[in-house]
Amino acid sequence: MPNENYSAEHLAYLRSLRLKALLVRGTQLLLLVGIFVLWEVAASRGWINAFISSQPTRIWAAVVRLAKEGELWRHLGWTVYETVLGFSIGTAVGIAVAILLWWSAFFSKVMDPYIVVLNSVPKVALGPIFVVWLGTTITAVVAMAIAVSIIVAIMMMHTGFKEVDPNLIKLVRTFGGTKGQVLRKVIIPASVPTMIAALKVNVGLSLVGTIVGEFLASKAGLGYLIIYGGQVFNMSLVMASVLMLLVVSVILYYAVTLLEQRVMRGRA
Amino acid sequence: MARVKLENVGLTYHTEAGEVTALRDVNLTVQDQEFVAIVGQSGCGKSTLLSLVSGLLKPTQGLVKIDGVTVQGTSKRVGYMLQQDYLFEWRTILDNALLGLEIGREKTQERVEEVKEMLKAYGLGGFEHYYPSQLSGGMRQRVALIRTLATKPDILLLDEPFSALDYQNRLSVGEEVVKILRERKKTVLMVTHDIPEAVSMANRVVVMTPRPGTIRSIHSIKMCDEGLTPLQTREVPEFRQYFGAIWKELNADAK
Numbered sequence A: 001m002p003n004e005n006y007s008a009e010h011l012a013y014l015r016s017l018r019l020k021a022l023l024v025r026g027t028q029l030l031l032l033v034g035i036f037v038l039w040e041v042a043a044s045r046g047w048i049n050a051f052i053s054s055q056p057t058r059i060w061a062a063v064v065r066l067a068k069e070g071e072l073w074r075h076l077g078w079t080v081y082e083t084v085l086g087f088s089i090g091t092a093v094g095i096a097v098a099i100l101l102w103w104s105a106f107f108s109k110v111m112d113p114y115i116v117v118l119n120s121v122p123k124v125a126l127g128p129i130f131v132v133w134l135g136t137t138i139t140a141v142v143a144m145a146i147a148v149s150i151i152v153a154i155m156m157m158h159t160g161f162k163e164v165d166p167n168l169i170k171l172v173r174t175f176g177g178t179k180g181q182v183l184r185k186v187i188i189p190a191s192v193p194t195m196i197a198a199l200k201v202n203v204g205l206s207l208v209g210t211i212v213g214e215f216l217a218s219k220a221g222l223g224y225l226i227i228y229g230g231q232v233f234n235m236s237l238v239m240a241s242v243l244m245l246l247v248v249s250v251i252l253y254y255a256v257t258l259l260e261q262r263v264m265r266g267r268a
Numbered sequence B: 001m002a003r004v005k006l007e008n009v010g011l012t013y014h015t016e017a018g019e020v021t022a023l024r025d026v027n028l029t030v031q032d033q034e035f036v037a038i039v040g041q042s043g044c045g046k047s048t049l050l051s052l053v054s055g056l057l058k059p060t061q062g063l064v065k066i067d068g069v070t071v072q073g074t075s076k077r078v079g080y081m082l083q084q085d086y087l088f089e090w091r092t093i094l095d096n097a098l099l100g101l102e103i104g105r106e107k108t109q110e111r112v113e114e115v116k117e118m119l120k121a122y123g124l125g126g127f128e129h130y131y132p133s134q135l136s137g138g139m140r141q142r143v144a145l146i147r148t149l150a151t152k153p154d155i156l157l158l159d160e161p162f163s164a165l166d167y168q169n170r171l172s173v174g175e176e177v178v179k180i181l182r183e184r185k186k187t188v189l190m191v192t193h194d195i196p197e198a199v200s201m202a203n204r205v206v207v208m209t210p211r212p213g214t215i216r217s218i219h220s221i222k223m224c225d226e227g228l229t230p231l232q233t234r235e236v237p238e239f240r241q242y243f244g245a246i247w248k249e250l251n252a253d254a255k
């Protein structure tokens, strides 16, 4: 907020802060542009093999071609759809399981070693199993996305639930509150920041799961496109897909950040 | 008329680390509209005693009775104010004050209006839609009191209610709270480790021994009976005598 009452010194200080921030942004942008320019020059001068490394102009041409054929939106759409589906189901089921673990100390103790082990298993190793069980279908891809994200969701949420100040629970109990009321009035609302943190982690993990799923069991999506491009030695197609993947992950992360700003409004 | 009665009450906590007898042989009667303060060293079982009266804990020995009926669990008749305000940061002031009514499923339009009136009467009008983080410590404590009063308990349990406030606020908030509780004719059981606070507010001060806590002595304070406010009580000459006597007893146990 600009304030006319600030002293000249303070205004100068604020200006220097803005300048520094601008400098950081500028350098970041320059670095990005620099990398692409260097890549382009190196490929066209033959310093590196453009067949293997591709080059920015060819990548752009690949993107434009895909867009003209209408393929771009189809593949992007599939990947986003599968990721959002896996992410939503994984998060919802994760929260539900975390609630059960919170509700029953017995259940939580029984499940503890299983969760620890499942967490340390590289979930992508389960990919072929899903393909055999579910076929090369969207279900297998979504199952992969869920598998990668759900355990972390459960663990983060359960830890969050357990860390809620026990005095807040005691307060509800002094009013004669039941366990269900403790859950609804304290545990869930107090864990909203944890939930947001879990969402941020999960959106990335779900994307990992989706891409691996598409590698194994799909005829569409960016993961499929990457594998296909690799098989026909079309590196420009592979690179173009990877770049689009970057864009997708940034957009999904940004969506969660928007949600965070809405939900956290008014909170300390 | 006796409102709260503890008969040979004892409580032992069992944990994996062992057992701790927090209270033993406690006998105490609190009369209607009386303000009883309990002082004792930390760990002597003061909070445990309040939890017993509130029904959150069951005594392992003896009986706790309210109006002659043995306490079986929490009751709408008893309001419990914890050591800190524990306002929910995600709720507005009004919604915080309505928490008890919500939990007891008594949040009618009429009760909401009453709570709004109370907020106004106690200097919180216009803050209804603020969040707790935007309020001062003293204001937050008043919200916590209104939250407790909203369910209309006639017995109030206060566990070191002013310990989170700085000295200046303690005096002024204490003054207001006593005024409010007297106006509303509440029966009060307050725990504190601050002797001047106890003497300035209470009709009687109960001194407890260290753990396992039991009652060492009970002091009747005449200023409260005479209707003096806490700040006025602090001014009378006898205040120092009460303070001295209670301080000596508390220190007799300290090694």
Ligand SMILES: Nc1ncnc2c1ncn2[C@@H]1O[C@H](COP(=O)(O)OP(=O)(O)O)[C@@H](O)[C@H]1O
Pocket: B013, B014, B015, B020, B021, B022, B040, B041, B042, B043, B044, B045, B046, B047, B048, B049, B211
């Ligand atoms: N839930 C509990 N489990 C085991 N021991 C407890 C528990 N609550 C309190 N105690 C023990 O009982 C004693 C009395 O505690 P408390 O009533 O909180 O004392 P005070 O309020 O006077 O400081 C302390 O020694 C404390 O460690």
Ligand SMILES: [Mg+2]
Pocket: B046, B047, B048
């Ligand atoms: Mg205590």
